[in-house]
Amino acid sequence: MAGSDVVAVVLALVAVGGPVAGLRLLARRVRRHGAAGGYSLMGPFDELWHPAAVAARLEVQVQDERQEPLPSPGDRLV
16 A cells, blocks of 8 residues: 555544544433433434434423422312
């Protein structure tokens, strides 16, 4: 291999491997610190490669948004 061939192979590896490594690091950080804030960036990738996690996350989000019913004005149980 000539010197220019080695440089071309190294540049190709960096061009492909760099973004892949960056996405893996970002995914690890989002999973450790929770999906809030990072989900908008990693959401499409999660939906493609791990749809069960997306479904579970959506279910948890729906349950978190539910509110307890307020007691009636004359309710003595409260």
